[in-house]
Amino acid sequence: MTPPEFELQEKYRNQAQMLANKVRKRFKHLRKRYAGQNIEVFRLYDWDIPEIRAAVDWYAGYLVIAEYTRKQTTPEWLPMMGAAVAEALNVPLEKVHLKERFLGGREGIRYERLDYTDQRIVVSERDLFFYVNLCDYVDTGLFSDHRNTRQLVREMADGRDFLNLYCYTGSFSCYAAKGSARRTISVDRSETAIRWARENMNLNGICEEGNSLVQADTFDFLKKAKRENQTFDLAVVDPPSFSTSGEKTHDFDILEDHPMLLAAVVSLMKAGATIFFSTNHQNFMPHLDELEIADAKEITSITIPEDYASKKKTIHRCWQITV
């Protein structure tokens, strides 16, 4: 080993030690906090130490460790961090999944498949269950930063017609159905997401009748729903930052296009209805003034759970819009 290589290894070893100490402490605290609520998925670390650019997530005895890649480390960095965290929490290495996350990347990169294992585990969140796949995609199937928002949806769902746009694996819809929504409609253009959402609904004993899953482009769905005079009292709109259009004429960019998207959603909502709108774009500026609504308030401080309250970055922002 050359002297610079030795120095680098020494630096990595120190970082691994710091990360392990931090995660061990955090786990002790969070496991106690969430065990009582039957929450098995939570974040243990999110770039809290500036030079350790990673996120560490606990999934019911498994670990997902993602490096926020900037190509500033050599390939052994992430495995070293993974091994240190695994040892600190007594997790066998075969239950540790290492990933790279590209910051500011377009959604295409984010949704690319990493592997084809199709291995899934079931995790619980309160009294609900969800399938997660820790190997095959960057995202696992459950965005646990929105578990409080899901609970808000459940509390408001009784007797409501609920629309879930960009539904992904349907976790918001499962909560709405459990909260006695009159009907739920979940829309996503990905066949995999729609199948997964159906499986999550089955897992939670939610019947197909009254809980539709629609594989469609959001804007195509919105146009069709308008033509059919469909209306809703509760909606979740959680789009990706960037998405190609079904019509291939105009790509969706959250920064510019959220007013148009929300106007189309508002036009389907009954008077007094509620829309939860969320984005994880890091430089988002809301333009909600032109919407024909009664009120819009940012509720990010309520929707971000304790384990995601990182000072470094806001995992998502969320608005409650009253029509």
Ligand SMILES: C[S@@+](CC[C@H](N)C(=O)[O-])C[C@H]1O[C@@H](n2cnc3c(N)ncnc32)[C@H](O)[C@@H]1O
């Ligand atoms: C950030 S995820 C949504 C997360 C989801 N709300 C949740 O809480 O689990 C984005 C989803 O949008 C879907 N999507 C992207 N572009 C779309 C489009 N134009 N129409 C419909 N769905 C789209 C993707 O397939 C993906 O499932």
